[in-house]
Amino acid sequence: MEISLSILTINYNRIEEDLKPLASNLKYLHLDVMDGHFVPNLSFGPALIKSLRKESNLFFDTHLMISDPEKYIPQFIQAGSDCITFHLEAVKDPLALIEFIHSQNVKAGISIKPATKVEKLLPYLPYVDLVLIMSVEPGFGGQSFMESSIDKLKYLKQQKLEKGYTYWISVDGGINDETLPKVAPYLDLAVSGSFVLNALNPLENLKKLKHI
Numbered sequence: 001m002e003i004s005l006s007i008l009t010i011n012y013n014r015i016e017e018d019l020k021p022l023a024s025n026l027k028y029l030h031l032d033v034m035d036g037h038f039v040p041n042l043s044f045g046p047a048l049i050k051s052l053r054k055e056s057n058l059f060f061d062t063h064l065m066i067s068d069p070e071k072y073i074p075q076f077i078q079a080g081s082d083c084i085t086f087h088l089e090a091v092k093d094p095l096a097l098i099e100f101i102h103s104q105n106v107k108a109g110i111s112i113k114p115a116t117k118v119e120k121l122l123p124y125l126p127y128v129d130l131v132l133i134m135s136v137e138p139g140f141g142g143q144s145f146m147e148s149s150i151d152k153l154k155y156l157k158q159q160k161l162e163k164g165y166t167y168w169i170s171v172d173g174g175i176n177d178e179t180l181p182k183v184a185p186y187l188d189l190a191v192s193g194s195f196v197l198n199a200l201n202p203l204e205n206l207k208k209l210k211h212i
């Protein structure tokens with residue numbers, strides 16, 4: 001299992017300085033894009049990702065919490081995303097979008113909100129590279145982990161083993177040293193933000209997660 005660091009709660013004035021001490025312990029950066037429409041909050045867009053790309057060789061795991069992602073995905077690819085994850089609830093034709101993302105040599109992920117049934121993902125499981133289960137209502141960092149996500153992760157792991165699928169199983173929201181052990185057996189990639197970045201010693205907390 002790997003850790004993807006969500007920079008949502010970082011101090012945007014000093015992203016580079018704050019990431020520097022963590023970078024040698026990181027491979028994945030989780031980039032939360034919000035449009036104030038699909039979720040009730042705003043974050044950043046492709047310009048920030050592009051400027052981070054110039055400074056970083058980490059894997060950019062871009063999480064689009066936006067309506068009509070098909071309109072904007074080309075910009076997020078151009079900005080340097082390595083994987084684009086869109087929300088099932090936000091699109092009409094997920095397969096076409098997965099195909100488009102793959103045609104640009106970028107990995108394709110699909111995500112669901114806590115209220116969406118995991119079975120809705122079934123038609124897409126053979127094609128995606130990543131499945132992201134939201135364990136908080138998307139929109140804000142620092143919320144509490146929802147236990148209802150555990151059964152979804154178990155289901156995805158079961159499907160993966162039974163059918164030989166290759167997607168990575170990921171979870172996002174409220175991941176810390178107490179909640180991660182509950183889901184670690186089912187995961188390939190754990191997203192964590194505030195537990196690491198809001199800590200007095202971020203590197204220590206990142207290492208705690210990696211140890212799990």
Ligand code: DX5
Pocket residue numbers: 006008009030032063065136137138139140141142143172173174175191192193194195
């Ligand atoms: C929530 C975001 C998450 C979140 C993770 O909408 O998608 O990536 O920022 O942050 P923590 O770990 O603080 O829940």
Ligand code: ZN
Pocket residue numbers: 006030031032063172191
């Ligand atoms: Zn996220």
